[in-house]
Amino acid sequence: MELIDELTIREQLDVHALRAEFPILERQVHGKPLIYLDNAATAQRPLKVIEAVDRFYREYNANVHRGVHQLSGEASEAFERSRRDVARLLNAPSEREVIFTRGTTEAINLVANSFLRPRLEAGDEILISHMEHHSNIVPWQMLCEQTGAVLKVIPINQNGELLIDALDDLISERTRLLGLVHVSNALGTVNPVQEVCAIAKRQGVPVLIDGAQATPHEKVDVQALGCDFYAMSAHKMYGPTGIGALWGREALLEAMPPWQGGGEMILRVSFDETTYNELPHKFEAGTPNISGAIGLGAAVRFLEDTGLDAIAHHEKKLLDYATEQMQQFEGLTIIGQAEQKGPVIAFTLDGVHPNDIGTIIDHHGVAIRTGHHCAMPVMQFFEVPATARVSFAAYNLRTEIDVFLEALDKARTMLV
Amino acid sequence: MALDQLYQQLVLEHNRSPRNFGPLAGATHSARGFDALCGDDLLFELRVEAGRVVAAAFSGEACAVTKASASLLTEWLPSHGRDEVEQGLRNFNVVLQGVEPPDPGFLGDFARLGGLAEFPSRQRNAKLPWRCALEALEA
Numbered sequence: 001m002e003l004i005d006e007l008t009i010r011e012q013l014d015v016h017a018l019r020a021e022f023p024i025l026e027r028q029v030h031g032k033p034l035i036y037l038d039n040a041a042t043a044q045r046p047l048k049v050i051e052a053v054d055r056f057y058r059e060y061n062a063n064v065h066r067g068v069h070q071l072s073g074e075a076s077e078a079f080e081r082s083r084r085d086v087a088r089l090l091n092a093p094s095e096r097e098v099i100f101t102r103g104t105t106e107a108i109n110l111v112a113n114s115f116l117r118p119r120l121e122a123g124d125e126i127l128i129s130h131m132e133h134h135s136n137i138v139p140w141q142m143l144c145e146q147t148g149a150v151l152k153v154i155p156i157n158q159n160g161e162l163l164i165d166a167l168d169d170l171i172s173e174r175t176r177l178l179g180l181v182h183v184s185n186a187l188g189t190v191n192p193v194q195e196v197c198a199i200a201k202r203q204g205v206p207v208l209i210d211g212a213q214a215t216p217h218e219k220v221d222v223q224a225l226g227c228d229f230y231a232m233s234a235h236k237m238y239g240p241t242g243i244g245a246l247w248g249r250e251a252l253l254e255a256m257p258p259w260q261g262g263g264e265m266i267l268r269v270s271f272d273e274t275t276y277n278e279l280p281h282k283f284e285a286g287t288p289n290i291s292g293a294i295g296l297g298a299a300v301r302f303l304e305d306t307g308l309d310a311i312a313h314h315e316k317k318l319l320d321y322a323t324e325q326m327q328q329f330e331g332l333t334i335i336g337q338a339e340q341k342g343p344v345i346a347f348t349l350d351g352v353h354p355n356d357i358g359t360i361i362d363h364h365g366v367a368i369r370t371g372h373h374c375a376m377p378v379m380q381f382f383e384v385p386a387t388a389r390v391s392f393a394a395y396n397l398r399t400e401i402d403v404f405l406e407a408l409d410k411a412r413t414m415l416v
Numbered sequence: 417m418a419l420d421q422l423y424q425q426l427v428l429e430h431n432r433s434p435r436n437f438g439p440l441a442g443a444t445h446s447a448r449g450f451d452a453l454c455g456d457d458l459l460f461e462l463r464v465e466a467g468r469v470v471a472a473a474f475s476g477e478a479c480a481v482t483k484a485s486a487s488l489l490t491e492w493l494p495s496h497g498r499d500e501v502e503q504g505l506r507n508f509n510v511v512l513q514g515v516e517p518p519d520p521g522f523l524g525d526f527a528r529l530g531g532l533a534e535f536p537s538r539q540r541n542a543k544l545p546w547r548c549a550l551e552a553l554e555a
Contacts, residue, residue: 353479355454356423359538363419371454379455385477386455414423415431415480 082297421531
């Protein structure tokens with residue numbers, strides 16, 4: 001047997017067994033079996049995550065790091081175990097470098113306010129790309145408004161790929177940070193993060209990576225990538241909403257002032273002076289989202305048990321099949337045709353507005369996202385008011401893509 | 417099927433062949449309606465004489481529901497003044513609740529859009545042209 005076949009077999013995912021772990025996949029929508037193709041907006045949750053959250057509330061609900069009693073000890077242990085899970089997922093050198101946040105957006109805002117703001121002067125520059133999610137645009141714009149700094153944008157080409165050659169000219173001695181999305185939610189593009197980080201590092205520019213769409217689909221290694229900050233959300237990778245994490249280099253995090261004040265982030269408080277807590281607690285003011293963090297840890301272990309290689313392999317097959325079928329679909333244009341793509345296909349259909357596509361195929365049980373996908377500059381670049389988007393997860397099936405295409409055909413018949 | 421009530425012949429036909437679509441000669445009032453979430457982007461133009469609309473037209477890109485509503489509205493608006501347009505939107509809101517409006521004749525074809533009651537997420541589309549027309553009249 002050839003090596004490639006052995007590899008294929010080893011990477012095979014038992015999708016039907018996996019689907020059994022997701023109770024929501026059994027439900028019907030408008031009398032049809034649910035076909036959930038809106039995973040880039042949020043993925044569904046496996047029993048392991050649902051049960052981990054449920055068990056916390058049933059068996060050991062208590063505040064963390066505050067009590068001497070048994071329950072508080074158990075809750076703190078589970079909470080910190082999740083931090084170790086996230087550190088392992090990202091191959092972070094230390095769990096002290098993992099800060100729990102509400103999600104990717106808050107992680108980026110933390111870096112904007114605690115890391116960048118104190119070192120930003122009028123005329124300094126922040127560099128991002130044309131394919132960023134609003135969460136990696138607006139925090140920097142707000143900072144620019146307040147400090148007189150300037151936002152600069154790395155262009156993209158018609159395939160939706162980063163024009164990396166433009167980077168050398170765009171980075172100047174005034175560039176204070178480069179923010180880049182790892183995998184674009186609106187186009188699917190997987191950016192050459194390692195290469196970008198190497199270029200930025202040569203010029204001494206710190207790099208923040210928005211990894212919201214990357215962690216569910218591929219192995220992320222922050223040390224190999226060479227970035228300085230990495231932001232992620234649990235709910236894109238089968239975990240709960242309202243929880244995510246920021247990874248940052250320890251030396252940078254140590255030097256950063258706290259962002260929010262309150263309990264947990266202090267060691268000692270008097271009216272004259274407050275001593276801040278150590279990493280990572282310095283950045284976690286107030287009672288955290290404990291059940292969320294525990295669910296996030298369960299999601300990490302779910303990804304590890306399922307195998308990210310097997311997931312990536314399965315999703316690539318879905319992406320290739322769907323791309324091939326959609327390219328043959330009359331009047332359909334795929335927006336975002338990068339060489340390296342995550343399992344996301346954005347598209348438009350002649351004569352049918354994305355909003356109508358979304359409504360009509362919902363009545364065939366198919367859930368997709370329509371609109372601007374929180375990436376309006378991408379819509380402007382491709383001169384479309386909106387797109388429809390299918391995005392795949394580990395539990396999706398090839399037959400679901402067939403049903404989606406049949407439903408799409410019905411939408412076209414109805415409206416054109 | 418509820419879907420057929422949303423995409424009824426009236427809506428499909430106005431979506432395919434919108435009335436008064438394009439720039440309006442001699443427009444005196446205009447407003448742009450934008451729905452960032454779904455990407456509707458309309459320009460509503462009116463010619464107003466002595467406080468009453470005498471002609472209306474729209475242009476832009478929008479979904480079938482918005483387009484049909486805009487098209488219907490350009491037919492409904494002439495002879496009406498600002499207060500009546502406000503009254504029209506109030507009555508249309510009643511239709512969107514799935515209830516017979518007070519004076520169905522006043523609303524014309526809009527009284528037939530009760531199918532939208534089952535699609536709360538699409539009602540904003542049907543109302544966008546009305547908001548646009550009102551904003552144009554306020555200007």
